[in-house]
Structure formats: structure tokens, C-alpha cells
Amino acid sequence: MSNKAISTRAVSNSSLTGVSSRSKETKKAMRFSELGDTLFEELADRMATRHDYRLLFEHTLKPELFAQIRLAAASYISCVLESPVILSESEMLARIIKARESGNLPNYVGTGLLMPKKEHVLAFNALQKSMAEAFFQLGANDLIDAVDLPINLRMVFGKTSQEVMKIPFTSMKLHSDVWNGVHPDATVVVLPLFGDIDNITIEAGEMPQEMELSHMRLMSDFNDGSHVPMIAKYEDAKMQHGTMYFNDARGLHQTVRRVSEGLRISIDFRFRRKFNEGYRAMIPPEAMKPPVGGKFLKDMSVPYEDWLKVGRETLMIFDETMASAGQSYQKAKDVPLYNRNYRMINMFE
Numbered sequence: 206m207s208n209k210a211i212s213t214r215a216v217s218n219s220s221l222t223g224v225s226s227r228s229k230e231t232k233k234a235m236r237f238s239e240l241g242d243t244l245f246e247e248l249a250d251r252m253a254t255r256h257d258y259r260l261l262f263e264h265t266l267k268p269e270l271f272a273q274i275r276l277a278a279a280s281y282i283s284c285v286l287e288s289p290v291i292l293s294e295s296e297m298l299a300r301i302i303k304a305r306e307s308g309n310l311p312n313y314v315g316t317g318l319l320m321p322k323k324e325h326v327l328a329f330n331a332l333q334k335s336m337a338e339a340f341f342q343l344g345a346n347d348l349i350d351a352v353d354l355p356i357n358l359r360m361v362f363g364k365t366s367q368e369v370m371k372i373p374f375t376s377m378k379l380h381s382d383v384w385n386g387v388h389p390d391a392t393v394v395v396l397p398l399f400g401d402i403d404n405i406t407i408e409a410g411e412m413p414q415e416m417e418l419s420h421m422r423l424m425s426d427f428n429d430g431s432h433v434p435m436i437a438k439y440e441d442a443k444m445q446h447g448t449m450y451f452n453d454a455r456g457l458h459q460t461v462r463r464v465s466e467g468l469r470i471s472i473d474f475r476f477r478r479k480f481n482e483g484y485r486a487m488i489p490p491e492a493m494k495p496p497v498g499g500k501f502l503k504d505m506s507v508p509y510e511d512w513l514k515v516g517r518e519t520l521m522i523f524d525e526t527m528a529s530a531g532q533s534y535q536k537a538k539d540v541p542l543y544n545r546n547y548r549m550i551n552m553f554e
């Protein structure tokens with residue numbers, strides 16, 4: 206055999222090895238994606254009132270349950286605005302915009318959260334409790350492992366600036382929540398409550414299935430994932446008040462603003478399910494190791510049974526006051542993504 210023939214065979218052998226290891230990886234990636242889909246479908250079978258997309262399902266709340274959550278949220282927001290009465294939706298939105306523009310909303314942090322402070326302990330615990338009561342009625346209690354505490358009360362304003370695109374993890378950039386610290390097996394829940402959800406909304410979709418496993422990892426900026434294409438866009442999933450949206454953490458999404466005024470207010474939180482150990486084990490631990498100096502979401506989850514007790518048997522106590530939040534707000538150059546800013550007390554001990 207000539208030298209040329211040998212080297213040709215060597216090349217073709219090594220490229221064959223390359224092909225087979227690539228196809229092995231693709232097979233593994235597809236196994237991960239399909240297992241994820243099966244687990245997500247099981248949740249949807251129990252909880253969804255509508256399931257049109259692979260990584261997204263909906264649950265439209267019974268009107269009385271939604272009314273209860275809205276009332277609790279309005280009560281909390283009115284408390285933040287120092288109103289002695291619960292404000293109407295339009296009054297509340299107008300006062301929030303005014304407070305933000307005049308710099309009088311120190312508990313509103315850059316990532317969009319309206320953080321509870323000492324003055325809001327009771328109102329916020331009541332909001333947490335009303336959300337838990339609605340979630341408990343969805344019919345998947347035996348599948349739920351751990352849930353974020355507290356829930357996030359998020360306000361997204363129409364008015365923004367291009368400056369926000371410099372923030373590594375701004376939701377204006379297309380992303381998977383995993384990239385800044387959400388567990389790959391988590392489900393993200395969003396419930397729009399008030400304001401302009403038609404024009405200040407979230408658009409969701411999915412990446413190619415074979416890219417999911419290799420992109421379940423921390424990044425230092427959502428831009429690190431800008432090469433990941435959204436191949437299916439969930440065009441008809443228009444968000445509405447009173448419907449909970451359940452998005453698998455593998456999904457891609459971004460905040461979209463079609464107006465430059467107004468705001469929307471929504472609740473969001475994440476949960477992890479039980480009986481998915483094999484799926485969790487497919488994520489290499491090093492993929493979720495934070496790069497040095499990176500700022501990532503802290504794990505805010507507590508066991509589901511503890512989550513359900515808040516406002517009934519236990520209370521979250523926020524020790525920081527609005528005044529001290531105002532002072533640290535002035536000083537802070539960096540806004541934390543989230544702090545576990547509460548301690549728990551037992552109400553009856």
C-alpha cells in the first residue's frame with residue numbers, strides 16, 4: 206500500500222471517529238431533550254388548561270382565584286406607595302410611574318423586582334399565601350419538589366434606554382433562564398396581573414433540540430448564547446392577565462416592548478419537580494459552576510411543604526426598611542440580582 210493510501214485511510218478513520226463521537230453526542234442530546242419533554246408533558250397533563258407548544262403550557266385561573274391574587278398584589282403595591290386604601294389599577298399604575306420617575310421607589314431594583322421591606326411584611330406574606338393557594342389547586346402537588354421563596358413581583362416599564370443592553374443578564378436579550386443560574390430542570394411560572402401585557406410582554410420559543418443539553422450551562426452574559434437560534438417561535442402564545450404561563454427552563458424568551466410608556470406587573474417564580482433524578486443527572490456539574498466573579502441568581506428555592514406554610518404557619522420577616530433601602534440604593538453601583546432578604550418565623554411558637 207502506498208504512503209498516500211495509508212494516510213488517506215488514516216484521515217478517513219479519524220474523521221469516521223469524529224463523526225461517530227458527534228453522532229453519539231447528538232444521540233445523548235436527543236435523549237436529554239426527549240426525557241425533558243416527557244417530564245414536562247406529565248406536568249402539563251396535570252396542570253394545563255391549554256398546551257399548544259412543546260416547552261410552554263398555560264393554566265387560566267378560575268376568576269375568583271385570580272381576583273384573590275390581584276387583590277393581594279394591589280394591597281401590597283398600595284402599601285409600598287403608602288396609600289392607606291387599596292388603589293384601583295389605573296391609580297396604582299399612575300402612582301408607580303410617578304414614584305419611579307421622582308426616585309421614590311427605592312425597593313424597585315434594576316432587574317424589575319419590587320422588593321418587600323419591613324413596612325410590607327404582612328401585605329407581602331398575604332400575597333405569597335394567595336399565590337400558594339392558587340398553585341396548590343392546580344393538581345400536581347405530589348410532583349412538586351421545591352419552589353422559589355419569595356415569589357417575584359415584577360414591574361416592567363415601557364420606558365427604557367439602550368443602556369440596559371449593557372447589562373449582562375437583561376431580559377431584553379434572548380435567553381434561557383439557565384444561563385444566569387436557573388436549574389435546567391426547573392419550570393418558570395409567569396402570571397400577568399396588571400397593566401399593558403399586550404405591548405410590554407414576553408415572546409417565547411425554542412432552540413434546536415440537539416442544542417439543548419450543551420446549552421444548559423452558566424454564561425457570563427446572555428450574549429454568550431447569541432449564536433443559539435430560536436427555531437420555533439410561539440407566535441400565538443399572547444400573554445393575558447389571569448393566565449399562568451409554564452415555561453420549561455430549556456425554552457428561549459425575551460422581554461418585548463412595543464410602546465415606550467406604561468408598565469406591566471406580573472408574578473413569577475420557578476419550581477423543580479420530583480421523580481426526575483435521571484434527567485437532573487444528565488447535566489454535567491461543571492456546566493452549572495459559576496465563573497469567578499460572575500453574578501448569578503441565588504438558589505431561592507425551599508421545599509414545597511415549607512412554601513405552602515408561608516402566611517399560614519410561618520412568616521417571612523424583612524428587616525430592611527424603605528429608608529435604609531433608599532440609602533443603600535443611593536450608594537449601590539451594582540444591583541444584586543436577588544438576595545435572600547428575609548428570615549422566617551413561626552407564628553405559633
Ligand SMILES: [Fe+2]
Nearest residue numbers: 376381382458
Ligand atoms: Fe428569563
